[in-house]
Amino acid sequence: MSRIETISEGPIYRSPNPGYGYVGAFFSNVVQLSEDEIFCTYNRGGGMYATDLTHYAARSTDGGESWGEHHVVHDRGADDAAYSYHDPMVAHLDDGSLVITTFRVDRSDPERPLFNEETGGIGAFELVALHSTDHGRTWSRPERMEVPGDLIVTPSSGVIELSDGTWFMPFDRWHAFDSPQPYRPQVVGLFSSDRGRTWRDPVVIADTNSQDKGFWHGQVLQMNDGRLFTMFWTALMKSDIDNQPLHRCVGSSDGKNWSDPEPTTLPGQTNHAVDLGEGHMLNVYTRRDGPQPGFFAALSDDEGRTWDVDNQVCVWDATGRDKLGVEAPDTYPRSHDTIAFGAPRAVRLADGDILATYWCTEMSLTHVRCARLRVLTS
Numbered sequence: 001m002s003r004i005e006t007i008s009e010g011p012i013y014r015s016p017n018p019g020y021g022y023v024g025a026f027f028s029n030v031v032q033l034s035e036d037e038i039f040c041t042y043n044r045g046g047g048m049y050a051t052d053l054t055h056y057a058a059r060s061t062d063g064g065e066s067w068g069e070h071h072v073v074h075d076r077g078a079d080d081a082a083y084s085y086h087d088p089m090v091a092h093l094d095d096g097s098l099v100i101t102t103f104r105v106d107r108s109d110p111e112r113p114l115f116n117e118e119t120g121g122i123g124a125f126e127l128v129a130l131h132s133t134d135h136g137r138t139w140s141r142p143e144r145m146e147v148p149g150d151l152i153v154t155p156s157s158g159v160i161e162l163s164d165g166t167w168f169m170p171f172d173r174w175h176a177f178d179s180p181q182p183y184r185p186q187v188v189g190l191f192s193s194d195r196g197r198t199w200r201d202p203v204v205i206a207d208t209n210s211q212d213k214g215f216w217h218g219q220v221l222q223m224n225d226g227r228l229f230t231m232f233w234t235a236l237m238k239s240d241i242d243n244q245p246l247h248r249c250v251g252s253s254d255g256k257n258w259s260d261p262e263p264t265t266l267p268g269q270t271n272h273a274v275d276l277g278e279g280h281m282l283n284v285y286t287r288r289d290g291p292q293p294g295f296f297a298a299l300s301d302d303e304g305r306t307w308d309v310d311n312q313v314c315v316w317d318a319t320g321r322d323k324l325g326v327e328a329p330d331t332y333p334r335s336h337d338t339i340a341f342g343a344p345r346a347v348r349l350a351d352g353d354i355l356a357t358y359w360c361t362e363m364s365l366t367h368v369r370c371a372r373l374r375v376l377t378s
Helices: none
Strands: 002-013 024-032 038-045 054-060 069-072 083-092 098-106 126-132 153-155 167-173 186-192 200-207 213-216 228-236 247-251 271-277 280-287 294-300 313-317 342-348 354-362 365-377
Touching: 002 024, 002 038, 002 054, 002 294, 002 313, 024 083, 024 342, 024 354, 038 083, 038 354, 038 365, 054 083, 083 153, 098 153, 126 153, 186 213, 200 247, 228 271, 280 342, 280 354, 280 365, 294 354, 313 354, 313 365
Parallel strands: 024 365, 271 342
Antiparallel strands: 002 365, 024 038, 038 054, 054 069, 083 098, 098 126, 153 167, 167 186, 186 200, 213 228, 228 247, 271 280, 280 294, 294 313, 342 354, 354 365
């Protein structure tokens, strides 16, 4: 029997001087650059949807034990508008370069919300990519990414480099800010043959189905045998969004064919799975309902169909600190405004351990943390 052990856990970035101004940190993503060097991108700003959100990077040279180097990825002062930058997805490519895929929003009108409270629609934004050829020490200026004109999409995970060199990336599909149409979430995959400048040939990974199930935020990973895999936050599209167990989806190695989403035995919302080989997987996921909210890690031995929830481990206990200190409506999108933790990410390190990152709130400071997990077999 296999079990998970937490080897270490601690902050990547937490504001060191909260008495001089609030700085929150959100949406971390990590890649391993060498045996000991790990690179992390994340957001800093005054709130999850704040007008001043900026991408930062952190570097660890001791396998994630400490994070001594932090710097701004892109100076917003050089922009031609007052952009906020959101959820920097980072990928480490075969040629050693890094690419961040993200979206930015013109916040020239700071009073205009990111999401329409009445329709759930998202405001206008641009998709951009930033490139680094020196392990993330310097970055290109943001380069516009073009997608087919009828798609309103944001990246749901980073670039995956396919065997033929094509880039593949999954996106969450939204509807326009003032659209009168009902919100019908969809996850689509797009392909790029010019290093992310243009994206084409959309393929539907998961669509709101005949059972009225909606799917979000699939963190797509490339399995050891080349196939693609993801698990979705799933809910019935009622007025109160009835959460369902996480659903799994398997894609062909070229990203063009996907299985229908099928329910698993794992509850939760945002999540990130890791392939451990020979059918074994680990998933780090967010749980908001039940007596103990927080981040949990569980194991599967059948490619994510069933999960050993009885022996899962709590990576971060959010009991009593799962929401910011005001009441919010239960309906989307305002229901997200006061969440205090979310968006776990995970990567399997070269030594076999798993490094999980996430954002959470402790003693009023929202910050990003990491945990090193180890799977032990008895």
